[in-house]
Amino acid sequence: MPPLVEQLKGGLDAPICLTWELTYACNLACIHCLSSSGRRDPRELTGDECKAFIDELARLQVFYVNIGGGEPTIRPDFFEIVEHSVAQGVGVKFSTNGSQIDPVAARRLAGSNYIDVQISIDGANAFTNDAVRGVGSFATARRAMDNLAAANFGQFKISVVVTRENVDQLDDFEALALGYGAELRLTRLRPAGRGADSWDRLHPTNGQQRELYRWLVARPHVLTGDSFFHLSALGEALPGLNLCGAGRIVCLIDPVGDVYACPFVLHDDFKAGSVRDAGGFTSVWRESQLFLELRQPQSAGACASCGSFDSCQGGCMAAKFFTGLPLDGPDPECVWGNADEALALVGAKPSPGPGHSKPTPVALSRR
Amino acid sequence: MDSHAAYRLHPQVALRPEPFGALAYHYGNRKLVFLKTPTMVALVRSLADHGSLAEAFKAAAIPPSKHASYERALADLEASEIICAAAR
Numbered sequence: 001m002p003p004l005v006e007q008l009k010g011g012l013d014a015p016i017c018l019t020w021e022l023t024y025a026c027n028l029a030c031i032h033c034l035s036s037s038g039r040r041d042p043r044e045l046t047g048d049e050c051k052a053f054i055d056e057l058a059r060l061q062v063f064y065v066n067i068g069g070g071e072p073t074i075r076p077d078f079f080e081i082v083e084h085s086v087a088q089g090v091g092v093k094f095s096t097n098g099s100q101i102d103p104v105a106a107r108r109l110a111g112s113n114y115i116d117v118q119i120s121i122d123g124a125n126a127f128t129n130d131a132v133r134g135v136g137s138f139a140t141a142r143r144a145m146d147n148l149a150a151a152n153f154g155q156f157k158i159s160v161v162v163t164r165e166n167v168d169q170l171d172d173f174e175a176l177a178l179g180y181g182a183e184l185r186l187t188r189l190r191p192a193g194r195g196a197d198s199w200d201r202l203h204p205t206n207g208q209q210r211e212l213y214r215w216l217v218a219r220p221h222v223l224t225g226d227s228f229f230h231l232s233a234l235g236e237a238l239p240g241l242n243l244c245g246a247g248r249i250v251c252l253i254d255p256v257g258d259v260y261a262c263p264f265v266l267h268d269d270f271k272a273g274s275v276r277d278a279g280g281f282t283s284v285w286r287e288s289q290l291f292l293e294l295r296q297p298q299s300a301g302a303c304a305s306c307g308s309f310d311s312c313q314g315g316c317m318a319a320k321f322f323t324g325l326p327l328d329g330p331d332p333e334c335v336w337g338n339a340d341e342a343l344a345l346v347g348a349k350p351s352p353g354p355g356h357s358k359p360t361p362v363a364l365s366r367r
Numbered sequence: 368m369d370s371h372a373a374y375r376l377h378p379q380v381a382l383r384p385e386p387f388g389a390l391a392y393h394y395g396n397r398k399l400v401f402l403k404t405p406t407m408v409a410l411v412r413s414l415a416d417h418g419s420l421a422e423a424f425k426a427a428a429i430p431p432s433k434h435a436s437y438e439r440a441l442a443d444l445e446a447s448e449i450i451c452a453a454a455r
Contacts, residue, residue, distance in 0.1 A: 012386075061381065061383040063381065063383070063390075064392075089381070089394075091397070113395070116397070
């Protein structure tokens, strides 16, 4: 029998890790937003459609769902959807900027054992954070954390996208999490959505990546969502499966019910179908052409001759796609610099599309 | 593991069949664990039907030469609270 990781590459009967963006509406306009969120989409799934989708996930024994957005708590039926999910045995972890987590909401969340809350910040202080997430967003997130702590919510998560500007604050993030008894979660900056425009100046330098790797190896308790498997080329593998799960164990449902291969490839090329299709999510997951292709053995391409391929698997498909690199070659952040030459020669990159950004330019503080 | 003791699937754990075996999810501690062979899945499911681990091994036709490796795997599952001691 082939090893487990090889079997996982061939796909599962249902995803393990499913991200569901509940709405494109958002009160912030983060410059690295993966889903280019801002305006609500009028075709958004209705409350009844959301509940029917949850019932389908329960039948598939998807044990938990990662809810995001946009800002999911902006939906007036947010709690109704979350509580329906938990009641069906589909646990919920949701990401929020914290703006709606007032003392009442915090107490309501504390009442359930199966709801996990993840508050996003992208700097350990207002100056660094607000440059990415907007003025006042750090104070808002801290207030939400204070409210959860006061409501005895228990262990929530503090979620950080690692950037060139905040990578020297990792110890500060850890101290902040420790102060709340919270878990720290670090994830990788992807050049998707509005991130396509900010990636060049925000993604960590190669030297910073090496520091980050050393920091993470020493802290296996820090969560990463399997985000940094491209760094495993540097030595000992980081905790996790260390593989691209797109369409194999992972997928994304967007607010209008479209199913994409992963949360970082909101692009037509990676759209497998819709939960509104006749066979529902189940047949998209099991039968869509795209997902069946992603479960075929992938060529190592230009990485075939590199001794690190077994460790890093060539890195992240989405990062390659949106930087205009071939999917069967090195990751743009290859720690050995194997993508540098190709990156310099890239002409046109795939456009992430207009998305749902608000039409008026948002004033951003620049450093 | 104590081969004379009885074990069971933890009441907060759900099993999801998969081609390789099963996924086990603990709703309390939120751990997700892979049961990597169909034999392991059948064994874990049958634990509660037997008064001891030794009886469960016998019923599942697991040869004595493999008991030690199964016990190690079951000890990991107990540490993750996927299985637990059953009251006799």
